[in-house]
Every structure is written in C-alpha cells, then in structure tokens.
Amino acid sequence: MIGPNQHILGDGAYILTDKVINPYERDEALNEVQQHHNTVLSSCRPSVERSFGFLKMRCPRLKYFRSITIEYAVDHIVSCFVLNNFILEGEEPAGLPGNRQQPPFINGADDVGNFPYVNVEPDHPLLLEARLNGIEKREQIAALLFQRR
Numbered sequence: 001m002i003g004p005n006q007h008i009l010g011d012g013a014y015i016l017t018d019k020v021i022n023p024y025e026r027d028e029a030l031n032e033v034q035q036h037h038n039t040v041l042s043s044c045r046p047s048v049e050r051s052f053g054f055l056k057m058r059c060p061r062l063k064y065f066r067s068i069t070i071e072y073a074v075d076h077i078v079s080c081f082v083l084n085n086f087i088l089e090g091e092e093p094a095g096l097p098g099n100r101q102q103p104p105f106i107n108g109a110d111d112v113g114n115f116p117y118v119n120v121e122p123d124h125p126l127l128l129e130a131r132l133n134g135i136e137k138r139e140q141i142a143a144l145l146f147q148r149r
Contacts, residue, residue, distance in 0.1 A: 018133035037142035055084055
C-alpha cells in the first residue's frame, strides 16, 4: 500500500487525507505558497488525465469497473497498464494468465450493505485523523515546493 512518505495526488473532488493530497480550495484566500502549490499540482494533471483517458479507451472495462477489494482493483488497473505498455512497445505479452477466479463485484446498493468497510462515515475518528494529518502534510509539501521554485 502507500507508505508514510508517499501519497496520491488528487483534484478537488477527493477528500484531503495523509494519503491523498489535493489542491487548496479556490474560495479560500490563498497566500503565495498555497497558490504555487495549486499551480504545481494542476500542471501535472493534464498529462495524467490524458494517460488515464487513453487507457480507458483501450480498456473500456475500466470505465465501469467496480470491485469490493482494493487489492483486486489495483491488480486489475496495473494489469491494464502492463498490457498497454506491451502494445505500445509492439510486443506480445508472454504467459497471459488463463481464467483467473475473480472476486465478487458490487452489483448494486443492496450489495454494499454486506460490506461495511465500503462506506466511511464522514465523522469517523480515523477519517478525522487522516484529514488532520493531510492538512499538515499538504502544508509541508507546499512549503517545500515554494522553497524549490
């Protein structure tokens, strides 16, 4: 999973946590450090979005993929990237796995109730702690980015 010094960059649609760093909200009065942080984050987003868009065109299953386990979802996405890289390099992937057993999928709202870890309460103590750690981590990253500009 994601180590303590690692994180995923997300846009404003994602909740800020210690594992997902997003831009400062635009409706806040942003100082120069925060504005620079947002500029750096937004500068890398178009190439990432194009990459995922291209991959979703090549692997349409990714558009509608829903899994109840993070591990299977990660394996599925990584597999799509690996196959995409083989195609880009003009090679045939060796030893593609056969019919691998797939874990069950969430088919609708009724299925979600069987898996209590799918939904997180917005005021859950662990989420609150992760958000507070995310605020601190984003401030540190913003300060570092500003110093290195």
